Amino acid sequence: MRYEKYLSKDGNDTPYTAQTTFNDTALKIIDAAMKLFIENGYNKVTTRDIATKADVNLGLIPYYFKTKENLAGEVMVHLNDQVYEEVFHVEISNLGIAEKLYIYTYLLRKRIYTYCPDFMLEYTATNTGNSQISNVFRKMSQELIQEYHLNVTPEKNEFYMSALKGAERILILRCANNELSCTEKDITDLILSNYFFNLGISDQEIANIILRSEQFLENYH
Numbered sequence: 001m002r003y004e005k006y007l008s009k010d011g012n013d014t015p016y017t018a019q020t021t022f023n024d025t026a027l028k029i030i031d032a033a034m035k036l037f038i039e040n041g042y043n044k045v046t047t048r049d050i051a052t053k054a055d056v057n058l059g060l061i062p063y064y065f066k067t068k069e070n071l072a073g074e075v076m077v078h079l080n081d082q083v084y085e086e087v088f089h090v091e092i093s094n095l096g097i098a099e100k101l102y103i104y105t106y107l108l109r110k111r112i113y114t115y116c117p118d119f120m121l122e123y124t125a126t127n128t129g130n131s132q133i134s135n136v137f138r139k140m141s142q143e144l145i146q147e148y149h150l151n152v153t154p155e156k157n158e159f160y161m162s163a164l165k166g167a168e169r170i171l172i173l174r175c176a177n178n179e180l181s182c183t184e185k186d187i188t189d190l191i192l193s194n195y196f197f198n199l200g201i202s203d204q205e206i207a208n209i210i211l212r213s214e215q216f217l218e219n220y221h
Helices: 002-006 024-040 047-054 060-065 068-087 097-115 117-124 135-147 154-176 184-199 203-218
Strands: none
Touching: 024 047, 024 060, 024 068, 024 117, 047 060, 047 068, 060 068, 068 097, 068 117, 068 135, 097 117, 097 135, 097 184, 097 203, 117 154, 135 154, 154 184, 184 203
């Protein structure tokens, strides 16, 4: 379960909390880890490799992130943010926030599987792999709630986003193990349609969101 990583294993263990801001040293570690994970995948890279690449003391990695898995989660969040900047260099101001969220999610999946498929799959296979919600998705989801005037509290939205990430993780792993046959679009349609429905958007509007998004993607290069 997603919440398990926040549960203390003993009375002296302080759980890791995902962050939104980092100092220069922590950012150097994230950048080094990102480069190594993209090049070599998740499993082959050690924290010593990352410390060497970042030119920092090895002890700073557990100081800032506690574990390699937590660091990989921050790398995934930063990858999300980077891809967002790449994707939205085109003009899509005529689209609503729901369509932008769909397009971002779909293109993000395609970009990550193109750039670093080994890292994505190996990290997802860890205990809490790929469970963090990116800063970009969280921001866009709040804009979506406001645009559609939905009666959803931040706590409820966090619950729904966590359910989305859980479903996405299971689908990724089962597809990778050839237990299911599905495309990036199949996964995007399923997880986002469920998320939109949980927020209170009607089935008809969800269908319209997907159709408008597909029309944009047909012309996107």
